Amino acid sequence: MLAKVKSSSILGIDAYLLDVEVDISPGLPHFSTVGLPDQAVKESRDRVRAALGNIGYEFPVKNITINLAPADIKKEGSLYDLPIAVGILAACGLISHKLLDEYIIVGELSLDGGVRPVWGALSMALAGAKQKGIKGIIVPKENAHEAAVVQDICVYGVSSLPQTIQFLNEEQIIQPTVVNIADIFSNHYQYEFDFADVKGQLHAKRALEVATAGGHNILMIGPPGAGKTMLAKRINTILPEFTLEEAIETTKIYSAAGMLESNLALMTTRPFRAPHHTISDAGLIGGGQMPRPGEVSMTHNGLLFLDEILEFKRRTLEVMRQPLENGYVTITRATASLTFPARFMLAAAMNPCPCGFLNHPVKECSCSPQKIRNYISRLSGPLLDRIDIHIEVPALKYNELTKIKPAENSAAIRNRVGSARKIQQGRFSKSKIYCNAHMNSNHIRGFCQIDDSSRKLLETAINKLGFSARTYDRILKVARTIADLEETPQISMQHISEAIQYRCMDREYWQ
Ligand SMILES: Nc1ncnc2c1ncn2[C@@H]1O[C@H](COP(=O)(O)OP(=O)(O)OP(=O)(O)O)[C@@H](O)[C@H]1O
Numbered sequence: 001m002l003a004k005v006k007s008s009s010i011l012g013i014d015a016y017l018l019d020v021e022v023d024i025s026p027g028l029p030h031f032s033t034v035g036l037p038d039q040a041v042k043e044s045r046d047r048v049r050a051a052l053g054n055i056g057y058e059f060p061v062k063n064i065t066i067n068l069a070p071a072d073i074k075k076e077g078s079l080y081d082l083p084i085a086v087g088i089l090a091a092c093g094l095i096s097h098k099l100l101d102e103y104i105i106v107g108e109l110s111l112d113g114g115v116r117p118v119w120g121a122l123s124m125a126l127a128g129a130k131q132k133g134i135k136g137i138i139v140p141k142e143n144a145h146e147a148a149v150v151q152d153i154c155v156y157g158v159s160s161l162p163q164t165i166q167f168l169n170e171e172q173i174i175q176p177t178v179v180n181i182a183d184i185f186s187n188h189y190q191y192e193f194d195f196a197d198v199k200g201q202l203h204a205k206r207a208l209e210v211a212t213a214g215g216h217n218i219l220m221i222g223p224p225g226a227g228k229t230m231l232a233k234r235i236n237t238i239l240p241e242f243t244l245e246e247a248i249e250t251t252k253i254y255s256a257a258g259m260l261e262s263n264l265a266l267m268t269t270r271p272f273r274a275p276h277h278t279i280s281d282a283g284l285i286g287g288g289q290m291p292r293p294g295e296v297s298m299t300h301n302g303l304l305f306l307d308e309i310l311e312f313k314r315r316t317l318e319v320m321r322q323p324l325e326n327g328y329v330t331i332t333r334a335t336a337s338l339t340f341p342a343r344f345m346l347a348a349a350m351n352p353c354p355c356g357f358l359n360h361p362v363k364e365c366s367c368s369p370q371k372i373r374n375y376i377s378r379l380s381g382p383l384l385d386r387i388d389i390h391i392e393v394p395a396l397k398y399n400e401l402t403k404i405k406p407a408e409n410s411a412a413i414r415n416r417v418g419s420a421r422k423i424q425q426g427r428f429s430k431s432k433i434y435c436n437a438h439m440n441s442n443h444i445r446g447f448c449q450i451d452d453s454s455r456k457l458l459e460t461a462i463n464k465l466g467f468s469a470r471t472y473d474r475i476l477k478v479a480r481t482i483a484d485l486e487e488t489p490q491i492s493m494q495h496i497s498e499a500i501q502y503r504c505m506d507r508e509y510w511q
């Protein structure tokens with residue numbers, strides 16, 4: 001007696017379809033699972049046996065072989081419980097085989113026959129929608145909303161094994177879960193903070209507006225108490241709204257990592273994460289025996305804020321060079337080599353010297369030049385080169401703080417940022433990128449044309465300040481964003497000079 005149930009599994013963040021083949025033959029009672037299962041998959045036997053027993057079915061006292069095909073990819077997790085239970089019942093003739101070819105089934109079983117949520121339902125629905133002949137996907141109820149974001153496949157949320165059996169035997173109708181994507185996006189998130197709280201610091205705010213408009217990395221340098229952390233905590237309030245493609249890309253990562261809230265269909269705000277400086281390489285980049293995404297991937301299409309960046313281990317920072325340049329990380333382990341998307345905007349903050357008061361208008365710095373050099377050099381040249389915008393956040397005097405008029409709020413800034421992003425969406429509609437910061441050299445050649453006087457200005461700055469070829473490109477990208485904020489198609493000399501000005505700080509501190 002043989003039964004074949006379609007299921008799915010996650011490799012990295014993408015899903016692939018697999019067959020759960022169940023063979024029940026006479027002989028001494030035995031249960032074996034093959035197809036590179038890990039411990040959680042092997043333990044499925046005990047959960048399935050108990051669940052079947054508790055809903056009134058007898059577990060066959062026979063020789064049972066489960067094969068997870070393709071057999072050469074390592075399988076992990078408990079999501080095969082439900083397809084294995086269905087397969088056993090089908091092999092015993094208790095479930096009709098008619099629908100088994102048309103539905104993907106995933107779910108963990110509890111001992112009483114209930115179905116528990118799994119990771120990666122969104123990717124599985126995407127994989128199922130691409131496959132010919134697949135009509136629907138049966139997922140745990142808690143995962144139904146995230147899977148239903150994929151409109152090309154019917155999603156059935158189930159809460160128990162008996163319900164699944166009745167559905168497959170066509171004794172019970174389950175309404176497919178439907179989500180309205182327009183409705184999800186219309187729910188506007190309320191932020192805890194607002195840029196209106198930050199007085200003065202107009203230069204820093206302008207730089208942050210440019211950075212978020214184009215997705216550029218930004219570094220803030222300033223003395224203690226200047227407001228760097230305060231500013232950074234408000235960047236997410238001016239980030240542009242997600243497009244559907246971006247939202248799906250990011251939600252897929254959270255879903256595959258098991259970090260998506262239960263019953264949430266789609267993430268509608270960009271992720272903002274601020275890991276502590278004690279984070280490990282694997283925590284930041286991703287890793288583990290079966291590689292899992294790290295912070296750089298959890299902030300894909302969002303914002304990664306590294307406060308006190310010089311306190312991070314130098315090695316940990318250096319591993320960010322690959323994702324900062326390419327927008328993805330590849331992690332190779334004995335079990336698998338996986339690539340995770342990691343196109344994030346980096347915001348970082350630091351003090352100018354160990355005591356923090358270098359260049360302070362009132363307080364005296366007590367650090368020796370050597371000490372300052374050692375401190376500053378913890379941020380390497382190549383990493384600094386990948387940060388498009390460097391700004392100084394000066395300390396404000398107390399009486400300046402009290403005198404300043406109320407500041408512009410986040411909503412007003414977010415509107416301008418949103419308009420600039422709309423222009424970029426149109427520009428990159430035929431490419432796989434969403435903002436200016438991610439342009440490659442072809443895009444730069446096409447979209448960042450400058451006139452002779454601007455070119456002269458840029459060349460003079462390059463020769464004088466010793467910029468690298470990478471910096472040249474990055475200045476052009478920032479200038480493109482500044483022009484987009486002004487809604488002008490042509491990059492002017494004024495845009496170039498503002499972009500150059502954002503790169504002058506490194507000469508001051510890193511020389
Ligand atoms: N521009 C400002 N407007 C209003 N409040 C401010 C401003 N700058 C600083 N403050 C106040 O000072 C506090 C300290 O600021 P914040 O923690 O952002 O400083 P920091 O630059 O990150 O310092 P450190 O280098 O020590 O981390 C803020 O919580 C806020 O109360």
Ligand SMILES: [Mg+2]
Binds near residue numbers: 228229230307349
């Ligand atoms: Mg701080």
